Amino acid sequence: MSVIIAGVGLHPFGRFPLTVEEIARVAAVQALGDAGVTYSDIDLTVVANVGEGMAKAQRIAAGLGATGHPVISVESACASSAAAMLAGRDAIESGRARVVLCLGAEKAPRGFIAGAGFEPWQEASGVGVTPIYFALQARELLTATGGTVADLAAVSVKNHGHGALNPDAMYRSPVTAGQVLNSKVVCPPLTLLMLCTPNEGAAAVVLMSPGEAGRRGVAQPVALRAVALATRSPGDWFVPAPSRLSQVRSSPTQTAATAAYQEAGLGPGDLDLVECQDTDAASELIAYADLELCAPGDEVKLLRSGDTRIGGRIPVNTSGGLLSKGEPLGASGLGQVHELVMQLRGLAGPRQVSGARVGLAHVMGAGHVSAVIILAAA
Amino acid sequence: MTTEWLAEQLVPAQYRDVTPGAPIQLAASRCSTCDRCSFPAADSCTWCGATGSRPEPLSDGTAVAATAVLHRTPRAVVEVPFVVALVRFGQAGLDVLGRVLGADDADAMNPGTPLRVVAESLPDGRMHYAFAAPP
Numbered sequence: 001m002s003v004i005i006a007g008v009g010l011h012p013f014g015r016f017p018l019t020v021e022e023i024a025r026v027a028a029v030q031a032l033g034d035a036g037v038t039y040s041d042i043d044l045t046v047v048a049n050v051g052e053g054m055a056k057a058q059r060i061a062a063g064l065g066a067t068g069h070p071v072i073s074v075e076s077a078c079a080s081s082a083a084a085m086l087a088g089r090d091a092i093e094s095g096r097a098r099v100v101l102c103l104g105a106e107k108a109p110r111g112f113i114a115g116a117g118f119e120p121w122q123e124a125s126g127v128g129v130t131p132i133y134f135a136l137q138a139r140e141l142l143t144a145t146g147g148t149v150a151d152l153a154a155v156s157v158k159n160h161g162h163g164a165l166n167p168d169a170m171y172r173s174p175v176t177a178g179q180v181l182n183s184k185v186v187c188p189p190l191t192l193l194m195l196c197t198p199n200e201g202a203a204a205v206v207l208m209s210p211g212e213a214g215r216r217g218v219a220q221p222v223a224l225r226a227v228a229l230a231t232r233s234p235g236d237w238f239v240p241a242p243s244r245l246s247q248v249r250s251s252p253t254q255t256a257a258t259a260a261y262q263e264a265g266l267g268p269g270d271l272d273l274v275e276c277q278d279t280d281a282a283s284e285l286i287a288y289a290d291l292e293l294c295a296p297g298d299e300v301k302l303l304r305s306g307d308t309r310i311g312g313r314i315p316v317n318t319s320g321g322l323l324s325k326g327e328p329l330g331a332s333g334l335g336q337v338h339e340l341v342m343q344l345r346g347l348a349g350p351r352q353v354s355g356a357r358v359g360l361a362h363v364m365g366a367g368h369v370s371a372v373i374i375l376a377a378a
Numbered sequence: 379m380t381t382e383w384l385a386e387q388l389v390p391a392q393y394r395d396v397t398p399g400a401p402i403q404l405a406a407s408r409c410s411t412c413d414r415c416s417f418p419a420a421d422s423c424t425w426c427g428a429t430g431s432r433p434e435p436l437s438d439g440t441a442v443a444a445t446a447v448l449h450r451t452p453r454a455v456v457e458v459p460f461v462v463a464l465v466r467f468g469q470a471g472l473d474v475l476g477r478v479l480g481a482d483d484a485d486a487m488n489p490g491t492p493l494r495v496v497a498e499s500l501p502d503g504r505m506h507y508a509f510a511a512p513p
Contacts, residue, residue, distance in 0.1 A: 111452075121385035123453040125506050127462055127475050135445035136464050136475075143443070143489065187445045187462075188484050234414065234425040243406075243417040243474045245425070246466050 003089045004213040004378060005222040006099075006206045007035025008338045013201035013325045014170040020052060023202040024105035025063045027331075031101065031204035036216060039064045042206075043097035045071040046087045048080035048104035049330035060105050077116070078277065078365025079229065080104065081203070081333025085373055086227045088207045100207040104331035108198035116366040117240040130366070131195060131280070133239050135187035138282035142189070147285070147300035149189045153180040155281035156193050156323055158309055163320020165310075165351040170199055170326040194281040199326035203334035205341075220345045221378040225266065225358075228259035232368030239366040252370035253290035253362060260360070260372035261292075268292040271314060272356040273343055275336035277364040278321040287362055288316070291372070310351055318343065318351045329365070336361035337373060344377045384506040388418055389497075390435065398499035399479075404507055406470055407431040415470040438494045438512070439465040442473055444487035455502045465493050465509055479510040 009030025011023045024047075032039060045064075047057035057073030074083040081104040088100035122128030138152060157177055163169040175193055183192040213221050232238075235250030261267050274291065278284035285299040293314055294302040307313035319325060319339040322332060340359035342348045348356075357377045364370040383394055393402035407419035411428035417436065422429050444463040451458075461481040464473050479498060481487060491511070498508035 119385070120453070121388070121506070123451070124384055124455045125500070126447055126451060126454040126456040126458075126460060126477060128453070129447065129451040132445055132447065132462050132475070136443045136462075139443035139445065185448060187447060189445075237473075243472050244464075245414060246468070246471045246473050 002210060003092050003224040004208045004210055004218065005224055005337070005341055005375065006208045006213050006218045007031045007033070007037070008341045009034060009204040010168055010335060010338045011202040012168040013199055013328055013335065016200055020105050020107045021060055021063050023107070023200060024060045024103055027105070027202035027204040028064055028101060028103050031206050035206035035208070035218065037099060037206060040067050041099050042067065042101045043069055043099050044088065044091050045069065045101045045103060046084040047071065047073045048075070048084040048102070048334065049073060049106055050075055050077060050080055051106060051108055051329070061103065076229070076365060076369045077367055078279070078327065078329050078332060079363045079369040079371045080330045082227065082229055082363050082371030082373060084334065085205065085224070085337070086229055086371070089224060089227050092207055092209050098209055098212045102205045102207065102334060103202070104204070104334040105202035106328035106330040107200045108327070108329055110198070122240065122242060127242070128240065130239050131187040131190060134195070134280040134283060135190045137286060138189055138280065141282050141285055141299065145297055145300045149181065150177060151300045151303060152189060152194050152281040153177040154303060155278065155284050156180045159278060159317045159321040159323040162310060162318050162351055163324025165349070166320045166325070169320040169324045170197065171324045190280055196279050196322035197326040199328055201326070201328035201331045201335065203331045203338050205334055205337055222341050222344050223376045223378045224373070225264035225376050226260040226374040227371070228256045228263060229369065229371040230255035230259065236368045238368045251290045252368050253287060253364055253372070256370045256372040257291045260374050264374040266358060266374060270358050271360050272358050273318055273340070273353045274314060274316045274360045274362070275319060275321070275339055276316060276362040278317055278323050279327065281323070283364070284316065284321065291360065291362060310353065315353050318348065318353060333361060333363040333371065336363070337375070340375045344375060382504045384500060384504045388507055390433070393497070394505070396497045398497055398505070399510070400497050401437065402495055402497050402507065404436040404474065404495050406434040406436050406472060408434040408470070415472045417472055417474050434470050436467045436470055436472065436474065436495060438492070439467040441487050441491040441493055442466050442489055444478065444484040446484040455500050457501060461487065463487060463493060463509055477508045479508045
């Protein structure tokens with residue numbers, strides 16, 4: 001049984017003089033209105049958030065009303081939103097819920113993301129910091145593909161160009177390769193404009209069973225064809241592991257993508273667009289192969305072909321990606337879903353992908369967690 | 379006087395009373411069930427979850443990739459900038475992350491550069507492991 005996305009909502013990503021509850025409410029009210037329901041129609045609310053404390057879900061959702069229905073939180077680092085979609089989808093498919101609100105909201109502190117699971121000795125000795133991992137992955141990618149730092153800059157130029165078309169992005173100005181390469185070096189070869197900014201924002205999705213969506217006459221339904229989430233295998237290496245096996249190579253993204261394609265009954269050739277985890281420029285390129293958009297080793301070739309720009313064969317991060325939107329950790333994945341839904345409804349304005357029918361969203365986070373979601377126009 | 383280490387479990391006891399810069403070993407473990415190694419050493423295998431392992435010392439390796447930390451990070455006691463490398467220990471089949479002493483250009487550290495494990499005195503007086511080029 002497919003689950004239907006009946007409504008979506010978004011609070012722009014950036015920095016705001018608002019509480020996390022206020023930001024969340026904006027996205028949730030939009031999504032409820034888009035779906036044609038009220039909060040009293042919701043059977044389950046699943047809140048994705050990383051940084052808040054105890055009873056965060058109940059607190060974040062409190063401003064929506066006291067209806068008595070279950071409100072739960074999920075946290076899987078940068079993949080938290082996808083975990084919310086997984087829980088919401090399963091609640092509907094099991095018959096325990098007819099209408100679910102998935103709500104991601106975050107007010108991330110400025111600067112490096114702390115608390116990514118590092119041991120105190122890693123942090124004290126200076127190696128407990130996430131950009132180190134991204135930089136080392138970037139080095140290995142460039143070595144394996146023959147790419148250069150100019151290719152990393154080109155990812156940032158592409159995504160900032162897309163972000164300039166997105167009024168909800170944090171950074172809405174195009175950048176040049178020179179600006180990217182000359183921005184402050186964070187961890188070589190990565191410069192500041194090759195890395196995303198942790199920030200604030202919220203996104204919400206209303207899920208329904210097909211029967212419920214039909215009964216309510218949902219205007220522009222989108223089918224949730226797959227949600228797959230994978231956690232570490234022996235061949236993975238990601239934040240916060242201080243070591244890895246030398247010879248085995250795998251990725252939770254590959255695992256999640258394989259499962260998602262199987263669940264959806266679709267393949268990479270069926271996709272019209274992709275939103276992927278561009279925490280840094282190299283991570284987007286790594287995702288190209290992990291999501292089977294190209295063969296391993298051809299990541300840079302795919303980028304250079306121009307096919308991943310709007311107007312290309314398989315546009316990637318039409319929203320501007322995390323590089324231009326920033327990353328409110330608990331909300332970022334639902335923000336991707338918001339972008340895909342707008343695209344599949346034909347409402348993405350100047351960044352619209354012509355004839356978009358199928359889209360894929362991908363997130364990956366600390367603890368080697370990766371998730372892939374596939375949506376299709378219903 | 380016993381030297382205080384940042385994380386004692388990372389270095390076997392016989393290497394904890396050494397002078398800064400001295401070559402030491404890291405305490406990894408090899409699983410008796412799946413034969414894969416873990417660092418830090420673990421009572422239950424990091425990869426298959428089985429209990430039962432034997433020590434697998436790590437001492438001499440080669441760089442896989444390197445970067446640098448140029449800006450002060452939360453809770454770090456070390457001074458910036460410094461170079462960080464992922465170092466391959468072939469016999470153990472493990473790559474381990476750590477700071478590289480005596481290196482100032484991550485771009486110049488090519489894959490395959492020999493590095494060994496040494497003791498480092500941190501600015502707060504505690505000892506920790508690091509990597510350095512062999513003499």
